[in-house]
Amino acid sequence: MKEFLRRTPRYFTSPKQAEQQIPDDLWKKCPGCGELTYTKQWLDNAKVCPKCGHHERMAAAEWIELLVDKGSWQEHDGDLQPADPLHFVSPRNNYAEKVATLQEQGLNESSVSGNAQIEEQPFALCVSEFGFMGGSMGSVMGEKIARAAERAADEGMALVTINASGGARMQEGILSLMQMAKTSVALARLGDVGQPHISILIDPCLGGVTASYASSADIILAEPGAVVGFAGRRVIEQTIRQKLPPEFQTAEFLLEHGMIDMVTPRAELRGVLAKFLRLYRRQSVRA
């Protein structure tokens, strides 16, 4: 893909790599299979390993660049900022400071929202920003998704959400839990006007996000290999002392158990979305 996707690749710091003295930006070592790929080829492949198909996590801006018609993206509610309603302080985790640090790094919040088009079909889009506190859902994400659902209902278009999240944002306490309710009431209204919510689950998607808007969608897609579930593997292994199968909570596991409609490789996603947008387009509402 374009210059746009050129970020400093991760996973280059292992001693073994350093010994081999490979220039940092020339080759990408796949965290899935360990094979090296020429970085440009890897970026052109939307950060999917050409050898094993491992889908590397992407930032919200990269998703938007990959999926939507060039020039069609219009961000909404980019000025919403997290507050600190609990005045949350803990030895490891002072919420206000953490937010300030991340914002200095140029990350705004854990969700980016806007309107866009695919093949000239308009829709509302919310994309998780996993790099901001693990894509956790606090008041801002809840508000952005609720507004996006309302915008989609008002303008008679579909809502697409791309979801990677560790769950509710603990630092906002009960207010973060209630964002599960807030997004649900807004999505119920979108359903009332006959517009679909298409949810795309990417790695990892857990907890309060999976247990609310991301799983109540009309259509649910997931990326190959994405870990999706309610309670994380570690939590289950610790609390229940249960041995879990290796494929547990992967997209393929969910497909097999009837929880999602399809596992969609990244390269096919734009085409699949275009098809859904065509199929669910309501002429009467659009007119």
Next chain:
Amino acid sequence: MTAPELTPWDTVQIARHAQRPHTLDYIRGLTEDFVELRGDRRFGDDAAMIAGVGRFAGQTVAILGHQKGSNTKENLKHNFGSPHPEGFRKALRIMQHAAKFGFPLLCFIDTSGASPNLASEERGQAEAIAENLLVMADLPIPIVATVIGEGGSGGALAIGIADRLLMLEHAVYSVASPEASAAILWRDGAQAPEAAAAMRITARDLAEFGIIDEVIPEPEGGAHLDPVAVIAQVRTALQQHLDAIAAHSISALLEQRYHKYRRIGVVHERQAALFDSR
């Protein structure tokens, strides 16, 4: 009540007290002719979630509630009040059943959370909770939910979207248990008392955030010391709130329910705080 000030961690202990009245105690104390309705018609029946119909205050109501036990044997039967997906789907069935017959819905929240295990994940724990949230958002009957003990995370919220949300004085309601919060944020589950304070999980906190509509007082020392008195308090509160919301049309009720949840959260828009749950 009065007496020495309880710490949030003290409150957690009272909220979890084994002898505290549980859902079935409220059902016995509040209703006549209660009939338990069982099974999700999909997979099984989950004893962690009680569902049924009965008479309350002169009308038929549908009831849902997490059921904790008072001893080990009961707790094993009811899985400590932590439902599997079939428990939430039984609840969903009864919600839709109540709507079909126009019965108001009373929910009693008392769970440390949805059951985390392989079977739950295979059967779609997240989807089961998510679907309940979506359905409760515009379920066309009055809903009154009461947090009677522990309100834990998504498993609590899955029967917790309501026109009125009440909470017993020594109940707690949180996004994650104090132990889980401490494990995540302090990297040390032993810091649960500190997490209980930092997470703001008491009835007083939730009233301050504008999440709950009424705090129902408990006898000094907690509900377990006088269950009859606390059940009588709950009866009065439920009657008042059911009467108050019965005055509205269903469409007005759904509009109010929408705004009740839609406004929750605190965000800054540029510099000014525009959204405040209070």
